[in-house]
Amino acid sequence: MSKVIGIDLGTSNSVVSVLDGKEPMVIHNQEGGRTTPSMVSWTAEGDVVVGASSKRQMVTNPKRTIFGAKRLIGRQFKDDEVQEMMKHLPYDVVQHTNGDAWIQVGDSSHAPPEISSFILAKMRAVAEDYLGESVSEAVITVPAYFDDVQRQATKDAGMIAGLEVRAIINEPTAAALAYGLQTGKDQRIVVFDLGGGTFDVSILTIEDGVFEVLATNGDTGLGGDDFDRALIDLICDEFKEAHDVDMREDSVALQRLKESVERAKVELSTAMSTHINLPFIAANAAGPVHLERELSRGEFESAAKGLLARLEGPCAEALSDARCEPADIDQVLLVGGMTRMPAVQSRVVEIFGKEPSKGVNPDEIVAMGAAAHSGVMGGELQEVVLLDVTPHPLGVKTSGNRMSVVIPGNTTIPTRESKTYATTEDSQTFVTIEVYQGPGENVKDNRRLGRFVLSGLPEDKAGKVRVTVSFSIDADGILQVTAVDQATGNEAKVTIEAASGLSAGEIESIRDRHA
Numbered sequence: 001m002s003k004v005i006g007i008d009l010g011t012s013n014s015v016v017s018v019l020d021g022k023e024p025m026v027i028h029n030q031e032g033g034r035t036t037p038s039m040v041s042w043t044a045e046g047d048v049v050v051g052a053s054s055k056r057q058m059v060t061n062p063k064r065t066i067f068g069a070k071r072l073i074g075r076q077f078k079d080d081e082v083q084e085m086m087k088h089l090p091y092d093v094v095q096h097t098n099g100d101a102w103i104q105v106g107d108s109s110h111a112p113p114e115i116s117s118f119i120l121a122k123m124r125a126v127a128e129d130y131l132g133e134s135v136s137e138a139v140i141t142v143p144a145y146f147d148d149v150q151r152q153a154t155k156d157a158g159m160i161a162g163l164e165v166r167a168i169i170n171e172p173t174a175a176a177l178a179y180g181l182q183t184g185k186d187q188r189i190v191v192f193d194l195g196g197g198t199f200d201v202s203i204l205t206i207e208d209g210v211f212e213v214l215a216t217n218g219d220t221g222l223g224g225d226d227f228d229r230a231l232i233d234l235i236c237d238e239f240k241e242a243h244d245v246d247m248r249e250d251s252v253a254l255q256r257l258k259e260s261v262e263r264a265k266v267e268l269s270t271a272m273s274t275h276i277n278l279p280f281i282a283a284n285a286a287g288p289v290h291l292e293r294e295l296s297r298g299e300f301e302s303a304a305k306g307l308l309a310r311l312e313g314p315c316a317e318a319l320s321d322a323r324c325e326p327a328d329i330d331q332v333l334l335v336g337g338m339t340r341m342p343a344v345q346s347r348v349v350e351i352f353g354k355e356p357s358k359g360v361n362p363d364e365i366v367a368m369g370a371a372a373h374s375g376v377m378g379g380e381l382q383e384v385v386l387l388d389v390t391p392h393p394l395g396v397k398t399s400g401n402r403m404s405v406v407i408p409g410n411t412t413i414p415t416r417e418s419k420t421y422a423t424t425e426d427s428q429t430f431v432t433i434e435v436y437q438g439p440g441e442n443v444k445d446n447r448r449l450g451r452f453v454l455s456g457l458p459e460d461k462a463g464k465v466r467v468t469v470s471f472s473i474d475a476d477g478i479l480q481v482t483a484v485d486q487a488t489g490n491e492a493k494v495t496i497e498a499a500s501g502l503s504a505g506e507i508e509s510i511r512d513r514h515a
C-alpha cells in the first residue's frame with residue numbers, strides 16, 4: 001500500500017510530511033529546504049517553475065510570479081478582501097465569468113486552485129523522491145476558518161495535482177494532534193496560528209486520546225502579508241512625500257520593496273533595528289531615486305498596531321464559545337511564521353496570561369499533524385479520536401433576506417439540527433430552501449451553498465403550512481439538508497456539495513493541460 005502524505009499548503013510556504021512508523025517526519029525538498037515557498041512562476045519561455053526557483057524570479061519576473069494564491073482560493077472577485085489585496089499585488093487578478101477571482105498571467109488566466117495544484121504537485125514530487133515510490137493520496141490542511149467553498153477549492157487543487165484527497169483537516173487541529181501525540185498528556189490547549197495570510201485560533205481538549213475542538217475562530221484576511229503591507233505603505237507614503245513617486249504603481253519596484261520589507265520584518269524579530277537599502281528603486285523628473293532607511297522595531301510595531309489589535313477579538317470569542325477563562329488553558333501553541341514577531345508573542349501573553357510553548361517548530365507542526373491524521377485514518381495510530389467543529393453558522397434564507405441559523409458555529413460534528421418554518425403567503429404550494437454559511441445576519445454577507453424546492457404543499461392560509469428543515473453533517477463534514485411538510489410528510493432533500501467554482505470538466509481540462 002502506498003503512503004498517504006500530509007501536506008500543509010501554506011500561504012507563504014508549504015511542508016510535506018509522512019509517517020515513519022508512528023512518528024510524523026518532515027521531508028526535505030530537492031533544494032534541501034524543509035519548507036517550500038508557495039510560489040509559482042511562468043518563465044518567458046512559458047515553463048512553470050515552483051518553490052525556491054519561483055521565489056528567485058520574484059523581482060525580475062513580477063507579473064508572472066504568483067504568491068499568496070491561498071488568499072484568493074474560493075473567493076469572488078468583488079470580495080472586499082480581494083479588492084484590498086489587489087492594491088498591493090504586482091500580478092493581475094481578474095474576474096472570471098462566474099464571478100470568481102482568477103489570476104492573469106500573460107494571455108491566459110488561471111483559477112487559484114490551478115496555482116495551488118502546482119504547489120501540491122511539487123510537494124508530491126518531493127515525497128516521491130524521498131520515498132522512492134509513487135504517491136497518490138494526501139491529507140491536506142486548511143485554515144479552520146475556511147468555509148465550504150474554500151475547502152472544496154483546495155480539494156480541487158489536489159485533484160488537479162493527481163492526488164486523491166483523503167481528508168481536508170483544519171490546521172490548528174492538525175497542530176494539536178501532532179503536539180498531543182508528542183507530549184502524550186491530557187490538557188486543554190490553545191492553538192494560535194498566524195501564518196502568511198490567515199489567522200486562526202482554536203481551543204481543544206486532549207483527554208485519553210480524544211482530541212476535541214471546543215471552539216475555533218479567526219480572520220482569513222489577517223496574516224504576514226498584511227504586516228508586510230503595513231510596512232510597504234509606511235515606506236511608500238514617506239517616499240511619495242519626499243520624491244513625488246508612488247512605488248506601489250511600479251510592479252518591479254513594488255516587488256523589490258516587498259522582498260526587502262519581509263526580510264526587514266523577519267530581522268526585527270531578533271534585532272531592534274534594521275537597514276533597508278534599495279538603490280535605483282524609482283525615478284522622478286530629477287533622475288533616479290534611491291531608498292535608504294533605518295527601520296526600528298518600534299516603528300514597525302506602531303505601523304502594525306491596527307493588525308496586532310485584530311488578534312484579540314477572535315481569541316475572546318473562541319474563549320467565550322469554549323466557555324473557558326484564560327486560567328483554564330494549560331498550554332498555548334504558536335503556529336505560523338508570524339508568531340515569531342515579539343509583539344505578537346506579547347499579545348498572546350496579554351490575552352491568555354501565560355507564556356506560549358517553546359517546544360514546537362511553528363513551521364512544521366501542521367504538516368506533521370496532517371501525516372499523523374493519515375495514520376489515524378490508515379489505522380497506524382488507532383488510539384486517537386478527533387472531534388472537530390463546523391466553524392461557521394449554517395442556515396437558510398428567510399423573509400427579508402435574513403439568515404435563520406440552523407446549526408450554530410462551533411458545533412461539534414457529526415451533528416443534526418432542525419427548525420420549523422411557516423409559509424408566508426396564502427395558497428403557497430412550494431417553498432425554496434436556500435442554504436447559506438456565514439456569520440452575517442443578512443444572507444448577502446454569507447456564502448450560498450445550494451438551493452432546492454419542496455413542492456406539493458397543501459393550499460392554505462399564510463402561516464398555516466409548516467415545513468421542518470433539518471441539517472445533518474457527517475464526520476467528513478458533508479452537509480445534507482432535508483425539508484419535510486409537516487401535514488403530508490412530503491420530503492425533499494439535497495446533499496450540499498460546495499461548488500468551488502470549477503466544474504468537473506474544467507478540472508479535467510486543467511489536468512490534461514498539465515499532463
Ligand code: AMP
Nearest residue numbers: 010012195196224266269336337338340
Ligand atoms: P507561514 O504561512 O506559517 O509559513 O508564515 C509565513 C509568514 O511568517 C510570512 O509572512 C513570513 O514573513 C513570516 N515570518 C517567518 N519568519 C518570521 C520571523 N522570524 N519573524 C516575523 N515573521 C516571520
